[in-house]
Amino acid sequence: MQADFFAKKRLSTAGFILVLGVVTFLAIIITEYNIVKGFASLPRAVEWALGNFYPTADSLAKLPDILDKLIETLLVSVAATTVGAIFALFFAIMGSNTTKVNRFFGSICRGVATVFRNIDVAAWAMILLFSFGQSSLTGYFALFFGSFGFLTRAFVEAIDEVSSGSVEALRATGASYFPIIFQSVIPSSLPQMISWILFMIEMNIRNATLIGLLTGSGIGFTFNLYYKNLSYDIASLVVIVIVVAILFIEAISNYVRRVIL
Secondary structure, three states: OHHHHHHHHHHHHHHHHHHHHHHHHHHHHHHOOOHHHHHHOHHHHHHHHHHHOOOOOOHHHHHHHHHHHHHHHHHHHHHHHHHHHHHHHHHHHHHOOOOOOOHHHHHHHHHHHHHHHOOOHHHHHHHHHHHHOOOHHHHHHHHHHHHHHHHHHHHHHHHHHHOHHHHHHHHHOOOOHHHHHHHHHHHHHHHHHHHHHHHHHHHHHHHHHHHHHHHOOHHHHHHHHHHHOOOHHHHHHHHHHHHHHHHHHHHHHHHHHHHHO
16 A cells, blocks of 8 residues: 555656656747757856956945945835735734634635735836836835735734644633734744744845836846946946845844744
8 A cells, every 4th residue: 555655656756757847848949948058158157257247446436325225225125024014914814714703804815915925026016117107115015015915825824823722722711802812823923923024024135126127226226227337347346235235134034033933
């Protein structure tokens, strides 16, 4: 019996790998992608980057302006994430199987979160461009909508995973809905929620760079401006600043996770 199970599992795995290989092969044919040419161009790309894409002494004069744009990007990312988390917490409580008021509102909340989660932040930015134009507000709302959808799903899973036992215990003692939420659900799932918020902040800082290319704001627009002007030394400095900022934020995030989890 167990041998048949493992045989079927190996067969399923082999079938999946075969289908994936066929799809990959068809994609290469349809897109006319030349694998050999692609890999052969890597040495030339590296050579060009080493010869052109590096900061110089003159580019360091632009560092204060770059840092101003970086701070703007960081603040927008943090603001969009934290406000999105507040709305996500409400929708998660309403949509969780453990804490939902009724099945109808639970389905509505999960459905709204699913729609927002499955639309990429870049798509949100392009949609919002028609309403707000190229501005920081467009980037803020794009990051907010993406954060709201993702965090709602994450919070729902955290509540269902951590709080179900304590909620049942409080219900058995006759506790009402709001004491259950504030005395059991939020305290027990708060560490995981904070971890997800920190992860979302990291993601939004990365996404904000791309969003800035579309919305004409933040550090992404700064990179695009210098790159299109062929100021590769300044553009490379922007990239270095972005990488250092992301690594710094990730280090802080990992430290906070170790403390709270």
